[in-house]
Amino acid sequence: MVFMDQDKAFDLWTYPTSQVVGKYRCEANGLDEEGHPLTAVAETVVEKKEAQIGMILDEMKEMKTKMTEMKTQMTEMDTKFNDLRTRVDNSKAAFTEATTSYGNSHYILSKPTFRNVAEGNRLCRLYGGYLAEINDRQEFDYLADYLSHITSTAEGVMLGATDEGQEGTWRFLTSGGNMSTLVWLPHEPNGGTRENCLCIWKATKLMVDCTCLHTPVLLAHFLCEIPV
Numbered sequence: 001m002v003f004m005d006q007d008k009a010f011d012l013w014t015y016p017t018s019q020v021v022g023k024y025r026c027e028a029n030g031l032d033e034e035g036h037p038l039t040a041v042a043e044t045v046v047e048k049k050e051a052q053i054g055m056i057l058d059e060m061k062e063m064k065t066k067m068t069e070m071k072t073q074m075t076e077m078d079t080k081f082n083d084l085r086t087r088v089d090n091s092k093a094a095f096t097e098a099t100t101s102y103g104n105s106h107y108i109l110s111k112p113t114f115r116n117v118a119e120g121n122r123l124c125r126l127y128g129g130y131l132a133e134i135n136d137r138q139e140f141d142y143l144a145d146y147l148s149h150i151t152s153t154a155e156g157v158m159l160g161a162t163d164e165g166q167e168g169t170w171r172f173l174t175s176g177g178n179m180s181t182l183v184w185l186p187h188e189p190n191g192g193t194r195e196n197c198l199c200i201w202k203a204t205k206l207m208v209d210c211t212c213l214h215t216p217v218l219l220a221h222f223l224c225e226i227p228v
């Protein structure tokens with residue numbers, strides 16, 4: 001066992017009031033390394049001590065200086081935070097093709113980019129969301145219809161689901177649950193273990209299995225879902 005420093009054993013009050021004045025004894029019992037009983041005792045007398053007005057004023061002055069320093073630090077942090085927010089907003093604006101909202105989510109459709117599902121998901125996470133996870137038929141109908149009206153050079157829109165773990169069983173990429181709302185284009189899914197990601201084909205408003213990373217480069221959108 002460790003015995004406390006006797007000088008500090010009673011270091012409880014800076015300015016003791018009359019309620020705590022008196023004799024104090026601290027006794028600690030234990031065993032030494034060879035198992036013999038060991039007792040350590042510390043005693044002290046606590047006397048009333050008045051805080052001097054000068055000391056109080058000094059402490060107040062010190063607190064005021066610290067508060068001024070903290071205010072300056074907070075202003076600096078605020079400036080840095082606003083700068084970071086502007087940068088994030090600018091980068092989001094640079095890749096955004098269109099946005100929409102449905103239910104409790106906000107959706108961002110990226111500009112056509114290389115089809116790379118992992119990278120798309122990382123970008124979505126940077127903006128507080130994830131590659132869109134379609135939970136029911138109503139959400140699918142809304143998004144498929146919305147996407148069909150977007151005119152662009154890319155047809156495919158990457159979603160956040162994969163059957164990489166078990167071929168034919170589609171799971172959400174971020175939340176990990178099973179995906180049951182699958183609305184396939186005729187003859188799809190047809191890619192087997194070569195195509196383990198999920199896309200909506202804009203013009204047809206239907207799903208296809210697609211490659212997660214397409215080479216040679218093929219342009220596609222990705223759809224971020226951001227909970228509101």
Ligand SMILES: [Ca+2]
Nearest residue numbers: 163192195196
């Ligand atoms: Ca597959």
Ligand SMILES: [Ca+2]
Nearest residue numbers: 190191208209
């Ligand atoms: Ca396919």
